[in-house]
Amino acid sequence: MARLTHASYAEAVETLIAGDRDLARVVARHGPPKLLSRPPGFPTLVYIIFEQQVSLASAKSTYDKVAALLPEFTAEAYLQLSDEALRAAGVSRQKARYTRLVAEATIAGDLPIHALGRKPDEEVRTLLTAITGIGNWTADVYLMLALRRPDLWPVGDLALVKAATAIKSRPHKPDKLWLENLGERYRPYRSVATGIFWRHYLHS
Template structure:
């Protein structure tokens, strides 16, 4: 009896042992996979299987448009880094065909500005828009205080569809406060070169490092962003003078993140200011055609860059860029075309939303305030203008 019971217990124990082995033993398929991944070493032992490396997925940045829009040139018209506390704004005479910005000479820091209104004889007061019956010259004098209002009224008069755009978007650039900002033209043009073919964040970082090269004790972010309102003068790193940049080796300029070509462009621009070929006074006084010719003669400055500088930095109000894709697209939408389906291939393989001839015909109606018209064309798709048709 005891022997039969012992036999049963032994059989049960054997069955339990077989079940445990079955739960932990690898399957035949897994043994085959493991064996296939192991290679025998010189002594016949199998090497431990290696975990395959994960493939890195590199995300490519979206390509920049062939011609950037104002987002890419926001550094051009930012306040100069040597900006001191602002004095009370002085109302000055304004002219849409001339420079309306306060320019600081890069070499002497002298401020170049149009004549203050209170220093002009009443007999010499002028206006950019033909006077209407019953008005006096003094009532319609074009100044930094009213040129934006005057320009907006002119745009609406030419085409009422401009009204919803103007009501929705305030153009600070040509406002009294915008025209009171001081601009260093050398800094603005350097910023234009730095911004080419890079993102806005990258351009801002490179510019900060570039300024830090010429400011001992300044960290890499010393020039990054505006000074705090409570900070006194001199808290921001100053932008280098042209003669400093011209005397700096290219290898040192490149440590700021500039390419070889951009370093050459900036050094060549500094030489132009150093020799007096470019001056703040010339940039303030030159007619538009002469201004563009002088600027495009500088390596690294194409026509688009020169036009953006004239508009955003010099605050000239009758500049218009035919080559800007953002302006083309905005104008096509403004006249009621479906820009999502519109891509007519133009000369040189470039995509165009509207022919240059048509752009000229439309924009010429808005003289002498085509800069403001262009500014609004960049924003036309954010506003419904169809209700005005």
């Protein structure tokens, strides 16, 4: 499966800004985005679930507290944590349930997490979203960050929506169809375009 490298990411940025002056302005103002990546596996998927609908700082704080409770961040060790311990670390009851389901699916083999890198995007998405608590946003972000897939466009991502609204001078929050159509112009590097939009959001 295609996997972005630092070199191919930089090349994709150049291709995108050559074809879109709005993205070119972002890169000229803030510099090119760096390839964002995390190690594939159970810990990263849990981290992304913690990031659902909260700030990045809040999610990192929760993740760090949970990691400190574990001798090793594995699905087996995670299931040994009590609900009280997870709540004390900042994990909501809902996210505790979701992440436990991920751990159980990983152990049972229903989620072959270490083999996802050898599967196409849609198959990865299907396997991930079969688990309660994992929607398209979580699956897309895992594909982008952990598997470094080049062509993801997470239309449900709030940072992407806000950045696209500003960069493309939209008077109102765009709907899903408009965002999907916008993403079409950035194929086959929509993940890289997302990185440029995120860069604008982080600096705005």
